[in-house]
Amino acid sequence: MSRTPDLIDEAHSQSQTKDRILDAAEHLFSQHGFVATSLRQITTEARVNLAAVNYHFQSKESLILAVLMRKIAPINRHRLELLDQLESGGQPLVLEEVLHAFFAPLFDARRAGVSISNFPKLLGRAYTEPGDWMQRVFPEAFAQIAARFSAAMRSALGGVDMTELMWGMHFAIGSMAHFTAAGSLLTFISGGKADPEDFDGALDRLVRYTASGLRALTMKKEVAR
Amino acid sequence: MSRTPDLIDEAHSQSQTKDRILDAAEHLFSQHGFVATSLRQITTEARVNLAAVNYHFQSKESLILAVLMRKIAPINRHRLELLDQLESGGQPLVLEEVLHAFFAPLFDARRAGVSISNFPKLLGRAYTEPGDWMQRVFPEAFAQIAARFSAAMRSALGGVDMTELMWGMHFAIGSMAHFTAAGSLLTFISGGKADPEDFDGALDRLVRYTASGLRALTMKKEVAR
DNA sequence: GTTCGACTCATACGTTTGTTTGAAGCATAC
DNA sequence: GTATGCTTCAAACAAACGTATGAGTCGAAC
Numbered sequence: 138m139s140r141t142p143d144l145i146d147e148a149h150s151q152s153q154t155k156d157r158i159l160d161a162a163e164h165l166f167s168q169h170g171f172v173a174t175s176l177r178q179i180t181t182e183a184r185v186n187l188a189a190v191n192y193h194f195q196s197k198e199s200l201i202l203a204v205l206m207r208k209i210a211p212i213n214r215h216r217l218e219l220l221d222q223l224e225s226g227g228q229p230l231v232l233e234e235v236l237h238a239f240f241a242p243l244f245d246a247r248r249a250g251v252s253i254s255n256f257p258k259l260l261g262r263a264y265t266e267p268g269d270w271m272q273r274v275f276p277e278a279f280a281q282i283a284a285r286f287s288a289a290m291r292s293a294l295g296g297v298d299m300t301e302l303m304w305g306m307h308f309a310i311g312s313m314a315h316f317t318a319a320g321s322l323l324t325f326i327s328g329g330k331a332d333p334e335d336f337d338g339a340l341d342r343l344v345r346y347t348a349s350g351l352r353a354l355t356m357k358k359e360v361a362r
Numbered sequence: 363m364s365r366t367p368d369l370i371d372e373a374h375s376q377s378q379t380k381d382r383i384l385d386a387a388e389h390l391f392s393q394h395g396f397v398a399t400s401l402r403q404i405t406t407e408a409r410v411n412l413a414a415v416n417y418h419f420q421s422k423e424s425l426i427l428a429v430l431m432r433k434i435a436p437i438n439r440h441r442l443e444l445l446d447q448l449e450s451g452g453q454p455l456v457l458e459e460v461l462h463a464f465f466a467p468l469f470d471a472r473r474a475g476v477s478i479s480n481f482p483k484l485l486g487r488a489y490t491e492p493g494d495w496m497q498r499v500f501p502e503a504f505a506q507i508a509a510r511f512s513a514a515m516r517s518a519l520g521g522v523d524m525t526e527l528m529w530g531m532h533f534a535i536g537s538m539a540h541f542t543a544a545g546s547l548l549t550f551i552s553g554g555k556a557d558p559e560d561f562d563g564a565l566d567r568l569v570r571y572t573a574s575g576l577r578a579l580t581m582k583k584e585v586a587r
Numbered sequence: 588g589t590t591c592g593a594c595t596c597a598t599a600c601g602t603t604t605g606t607t608t609g610a611a612g613c614a615t616a617c
Numbered sequence: 618g619t620a621t622g623c624t625t626c627a628a629a630c631a632a633a634c635g636t637a638t639g640a641g642t643c644g645a646a647c
Binding site: 400401402412413415416421422 | 603604605606607608
């Protein structure tokens with residue numbers, strides 16, 4: 138037995154420490170927010186030396202960005218894939234399908250994360266946390282998404298006023314973010330009857346709700362109350 | 363002139379320091395969040411001694427609660443007033459009117475604050491900030507609101523399934539919170555065309571959007587996709 | 588066997604955090 | 618005037634923060 142393979146973990150161990158830090162940071166950030174989570178908490182949970190954070194990432198801020206991008210990038214890629222798929226069908230776009238393409242990847246992230254964890258909350262936090270850095274990065278990460286999907290929605294709705302559509306998208310993003318970030322509030326106001334862990338049901342409802350709201354908002358109608 | 367009235371400020375001066383702290387804290391919390399704002403920043407902006415915070419309030423956490431409650435209480439009171447007004451009319455409730463009663467006080471808060479400030483953002487933060495304390499307090503502050511308004515909405519919609527209505531309320535709260543907390547994102551995705559400072563327009567759109575979404579969600583329809 | 592690069596480690600640095608202390612101010616009541 | 622209660626003040630506290638340092642470990646290259 139010259140080289141007992143040691144099947145247990147650390148398969149290729151490509152900087153296993155770096156990933157452990159990212160995983161722990163993601164978990165803690167989603168629970169306590171970015172500012173309230175210390176590097177010591179992260180390195181303790183990751184069972185890694187404190188200095189490893191500043192070695193692999195240069196600063197805490199860079200760590201935050203790395204954690205976010207690791208989750209946002211594949212979700213947005215998935216969104217664009219689904220939209221491409223819809224648009225290549227040759228048939229006219231259906232609003233519900235476009236919205237599904239926009240929302241579904243976020244919910245799928247649960248399953249894509251294999252074992253871990255509760256990162257939808259992480260993305261929810263990203264919207265409202267103190268950060269000035271957030272407003273520097275989100276545009277970059279979401280500019281393409283916003284442009285592609287707003288165009289698709291406009292097409293599905295039949296060439297409506299773009300400004301009204303933007304208001305609707307903003308409301309829709311709010312519903313989505315609030316659901317992912319504060320699902321426990323749903324449990325509370327419903328007295329436990331509505332289950333925020335029911336992702337399939339949530340996605341279905343969010344699509345129906347949003348589609349109807351968008352149609353109402355972009356309907357040709359007098360502005361006067 | 364035995365008692366020159368000194369019309370200038372500090373009318374009854376009932377602990378003027380306490381209010382200065384609350385005002386400064388409210389302002390800074392809304393801009394940088396609760397955890398990222400230090401007591402020294404607050405006392406500096408309020409031009410008050412550092413120790414005054416722990417004298418008038420016992421801790422930073424109590425300060426946060428005091429700041430929140432000072433804003434939430436009158437808003438919720440206003441909400442209930444408007445709802446009472448609707449229900450005492452004797453006529454059947456209209457969904458749009460109920461939603462207006464729910465949303466309007468938040469937007470009015472701008473004007474009610476006389477001179478100050480941007481506190482809608484403050485409330486927006488409260489939803490997603492780290493706090494475990496938040497989940498201890500919000501139920502207390504919003505239990506009555508949730509009960510009264512969900513009943514009114516159910517009445518306006520004609521006795522629909524309560525669980526579905528709760529999902530809708532949750533989405534609605536998300537739209538509202540996201541708008542108040544992250545209005546700048548609207549400016550971004552719309553390329554500057556939609557103005558988040560247009561509160562009248564925003565309220566109108568939010569009511570229309572939400573009413574339509576709620577109706578779609580609570581419509582009797584097969585659950586199967 | 589030595590050298591070299593990548594990585595981990597214990598430890599310390601300088602700040603900043605929330606909170607506490609004890610003296611000083613300053614009205615009102617006796 | 619002296620005493621009393623509430624408030625403000627400068628200064629200090631221990632603790633926790635993000636970051637930096639230099640020695641030490643390990644494996645592959647030569």
